[in-house]
Amino acid sequence: MESMPNKLVEVETVKKQKFQQTIRLLGTIHPKHATVLIAKGTGMLDTLIPSGQRVSKGTLIAKIDNPDLEHNLMLSIHKEILAKTQYERMSPLLKQGFVSAKEIEEKKQAWIEAQKESSKARMELENLRFYAPFDGLIGAYKRREGVQVNLGDAVVTVYDPSSLVVDVDIPCGNLSLIQQGQSVNVLGKPYSLSHFQKMLDEETHMCPADIDIDCENCLVGSTVDVNLVVAERRGVIVIPWQAMFLRNGEPHVYIAHEGKVVLIAVKTGLKQQDKIEVVEGLKSGQQVIIKGQERLYPGMMVDLYQPNTNKMVS
Known part of the structure; x- marks a missing residue:
């Protein structure tokens, strides 16, 4: 009579590693430097550089x-030139006695007033021009080219995509676990919490924070996952949560040793999603059974399968 085949179980080799416990949050990507240029006068909009440039x-x-x-500027410039010419023509006549000092002073004041008027006209016209306040990209125009623009209207956004920040709201109940400079993961990269306000925001009822990030292909305004690290261990044993089970109310795992099942009591630490830290009971190199624990018992013969190698192991 043929013997029953050994039960196949899935194992994972125990090794020490870094383990983090995180809080998952949602953040929004914003440019660190962004300005909306506002109209300081009225007229028809003429766009010189397109969006995205x-x-x-x-x-x-x-x-x-x-x-x-x-x-008005042309008239004021002409008026200034005329006033200057009159003053310069009359000034030599003062020594000859053909004009009085009062007349010269009047011409001088007329020239000064004309200069003020032309300067004011230049400023009014200059206020109708929009210059880039820093190196960056042209965002969306708020008004179409050729339409009427009024005083105070938003015209165009300029932002710097090379300097981005993620704004995030953190539950203030975790205040004791969080501080500025704390580790945080954004888009799979490690960063630090740049700023953290330890004060409740009246609108969100959360504590606002931000993270400076480096991302060339990030979409400004998009929402991203932010994993805030609240605890970290280095050189610890971590196993899948599913490998552990309770026996008599205490956590245990099965390991495979020389093809046989061994029951081991463990003590656990941090838990993060589907992983858990084991602080006592396991050591590096052991093969913990992570799948197929049903109907196992100590001393039972099993065949082992390790998924990361895609092979049967002995």
């Missing part, structure tokens, strides 16, 4: 066309 600080992005202000 990279610009350097000081580059003229767009302007508002206002024929009345342009005409």
Whole structure:
């Protein structure tokens, strides 16, 4: 009579590793430097650089066309030139006694007033121009080219995609576990908590925080997972949660030793999702049974399968 085949169980070789306990949060990616340029006058919008274009600080992005202000500037410049000419022509005549000092002073004051008017006209026209406040990208225009723009209207956004930050709200109940500079994982990369406000926000009823990140392909405004590290252990044994079971109310695991099942009592520590830290009972190199524990008993002969090698092991 043929003997029954050994039961196949899945095992994982125990090894020491770094283990983190995290809080999963949601954050929003924002540019660290972003400015909405506001109209300081009225007129028709003329866009000079399209959305998505990279610009350097000081580059003229767009302007508002206002024929009345342009005409006013031309008149004020002409008036200034005329006043200057009159003053310069009359000044030599003072020594000859053809004009009085009062007349010269009046011409001088007229020239000064004309300079003030032309400077004001230049400033009003300059206020209709939009320059990049820093190196960055042109965002979306809030108004279409050729439409009327009024004083105070938002016109265009400029932002720096090379300097991004993730804004996140943290439950204030975890206040004792969190501090500025704490480890955090964003998009699979390790970062530090850049800023953390230990004060409840009136709107969100959470504690706001942010993380400076480095990401070339991140979409500004998108939502990302943020895993805040609240506890970390190095050089500890970690096993899948499913490998553990309770016997007489105490945690135990099965290991395979020389093809036989061995029952071991363990003490546990941190838990994170489907992993748990074992602080006592296991040591590196042992093969813990992670699947197929049903109907096992100490001393039972088993065949072993290790998924990361895709092979049967002895």
